[in-house]
Amino acid sequence: MAEAPPITEIETYGVERIPDADRTARPLDLFRVAFGGANTFATCVLGAFPILFGLSFWQGLAATLLGLFVGALLLAPLSVFGPTNGTNNAVSSSAHLGVHGRVVGSFLSLLTAIAFFSISVWSSGDALVGGANRLAGLPDTDLTYAVAYGVFAALVLTVCVYGFRFMLFINKIAVVAASALFVLGVVAFAGDFDPSYPGTFASTADPMFWPSFIGAALIVLSNPVSFGAFLGDWSRYIPASTPRKRVMTAAFLSQIATVLPFFFGLSTASIIATKAAPYLDPAAPNYVGGLLAIAPAWYFLPVCLIALIGGMSTGTTSLYGTGLDFCSVFSRFSRVQATVFIGTLSIVFIFIGRFAANLTTSISTFATLIITCTAPWMVIMILGYVTRRGWYDPDALQVFNRRQSGGRYWFTHGWNWRGMTAWLGSALTAVLFTNIPGQFVGPFGELAGGIDISLPLGLALAVLLYLGLLFVFPEPRAVYGPAGPRLVRAADTPVPPIVEAGAALAEA
Numbered sequence: 001m002a003e004a005p006p007i008t009e010i011e012t013y014g015v016e017r018i019p020d021a022d023r024t025a026r027p028l029d030l031f032r033v034a035f036g037g038a039n040t041f042a043t044c045v046l047g048a049f050p051i052l053f054g055l056s057f058w059q060g061l062a063a064t065l066l067g068l069f070v071g072a073l074l075l076a077p078l079s080v081f082g083p084t085n086g087t088n089n090a091v092s093s094s095a096h097l098g099v100h101g102r103v104v105g106s107f108l109s110l111l112t113a114i115a116f117f118s119i120s121v122w123s124s125g126d127a128l129v130g131g132a133n134r135l136a137g138l139p140d141t142d143l144t145y146a147v148a149y150g151v152f153a154a155l156v157l158t159v160c161v162y163g164f165r166f167m168l169f170i171n172k173i174a175v176v177a178a179s180a181l182f183v184l185g186v187v188a189f190a191g192d193f194d195p196s197y198p199g200t201f202a203s204t205a206d207p208m209f210w211p212s213f214i215g216a217a218l219i220v221l222s223n224p225v226s227f228g229a230f231l232g233d234w235s236r237y238i239p240a241s242t243p244r245k246r247v248m249t250a251a252f253l254s255q256i257a258t259v260l261p262f263f264f265g266l267s268t269a270s271i272i273a274t275k276a277a278p279y280l281d282p283a284a285p286n287y288v289g290g291l292l293a294i295a296p297a298w299y300f301l302p303v304c305l306i307a308l309i310g311g312m313s314t315g316t317t318s319l320y321g322t323g324l325d326f327c328s329v330f331s332r333f334s335r336v337q338a339t340v341f342i343g344t345l346s347i348v349f350i351f352i353g354r355f356a357a358n359l360t361t362s363i364s365t366f367a368t369l370i371i372t373c374t375a376p377w378m379v380i381m382i383l384g385y386v387t388r389r390g391w392y393d394p395d396a397l398q399v400f401n402r403r404q405s406g407g408r409y410w411f412t413h414g415w416n417w418r419g420m421t422a423w424l425g426s427a428l429t430a431v432l433f434t435n436i437p438g439q440f441v442g443p444f445g446e447l448a449g450g451i452d453i454s455l456p457l458g459l460a461l462a463v464l465l466y467l468g469l470l471f472v473f474p475e476p477r478a479v480y481g482p483a484g485p486r487l488v489r490a491a492d493t494p495v496p497p498i499v500e501a502g503a504a505l506a507e508a
Contacts, residue, residue, distance in 0.1 A: 011163025040310025047265025
């Protein structure tokens with residue numbers, strides 16, 4: 001394996017296929033980046049939702065484990081596209097949504113990145129300012145919050161500009177340091193923690209119990225699913241010869257390991273609900289403020305350190321891939337220019353959303369709805385990989401980025417209407433059936449007795465629609481490679497040659 005370049009060398013690769021000689025990452029590196037990006041206060045905030053929804057500690061733990069396990073299973077297969085194609089997942093989706101249809105993945109990753117980058121900066125900034133206020137008397141004003149947000153955002157943007165190697169370095173530190181500080185929290189809160197915390201439901205027969213349980217599990221599940229569009233950004237540096245099972249295992253375990261921050265958030269939320277209940281008011285929850293209210297004085301410094309380390313790791317994993325993908329959609333931008341542009345827009349949104357529009361509460365709902373739309377896209381990618389037997393044409397995947405036309409994945413004017421129909425139909429249906437207690441209820445959200453069936457329904461519909469359309473309307477045999485299709489049929493449809501932009505091209 002070639003020697004990795006120094007972390008201070010600015011990454012020059014965009015979404016073009018990474019040459020084999022430059023693929024120096026290992027599955028362990030994928031684990032570090034994916035786990036480090038979730039081992040933060042932002043995840044702790046999500047971990048507090050089962051208590052916020054009224055569950056007991058044990059019920060909340062069950063919902064958390066269910067959401068984590070299912071989410072990790074759904075995420076793991078998305079890690080194989082990077083090593084296979086040497087590019088990010090949005091570009092790889094060209095094979096299933098079409099050369100132009102790949103912009104769906106780019107759009108989903110952009111919205112996901114802005115949402116989770118905002119959550120990361122807000123939660124980490126609030127924890128840092130609050131901890132510094134209790135520890136050293138730092139004024140708790142809008143100005144100090146603005147400075148904290150600005151410093152976080154600037155540091156994250158700097159790391160993303162340097163690129164993958166610098167981000168990997170940060171996450172190597174974050175995995176160990178943040179984990180140790182969370183474990184230290186066991187000591188800090190052991191005296192107040194009571195696993196028998198009862199919640200607000202007298203029994204599971206309460207009509208609101210199952211809607212709350214499923215809603216909590218889906219919010220937890222949204223965390224691993226949020227990485228779906230980004231895994232290829234990091235796994236593309238893993239050699240193509242690496243066994244796929246090792247890559248998927250690394251991705252799966254990276255999310256299972258987040259039980260640590262989720263457990264921290266769940267257990268401390270149960271303490272807050274007992275000792276400082278106003279901080280968990282469903283109308284205006286403030287988990288970070290509640291945590292500082294119940295924490296012993298000696299733990300304020302660890303809180304500040306977790307905020308600093310975690311904010312860096314989560315922010316970089318969110319922002320890096322979006323800048324990477326943006327430069328492929330708008331070719332006039334280099335990767336660095338695109339990263340600076342998207343990062344600046346995100347910072348503006350963070351300040352407007354926090355100080356002008358007060359979006360800090362609604363952003364979590366926005367993030368959940370994005371995930372609801374992303375999950376069917378992930379299913380289409382996974383099924384596409386299975387039906388193609390893992391075979392792709394890396395050159396044809398780059399047609400959009402090179403501003404060319406034609407190739408195996410041109411389909412109908414650059415759109416694969418089979419994949420697009422399956423995604424649109426399942427995503428729209430899932431949004432209509434969404435029921436997040438106290439946050440968002442779709443037009444059909446009450447049809448299942450108040451239980452949020454949006455994600456299971458969207459996933460199942462994506463499977464049925466996509467496989468059904470592939471069987472009834474077969475794709476060209478050329479997209480399947482020498483071994484032919486699996487589970488579906490193929491048609492002897494001619495494939496147009498790849499030509500440069502502006503050249504005459506017969507319709508596919």
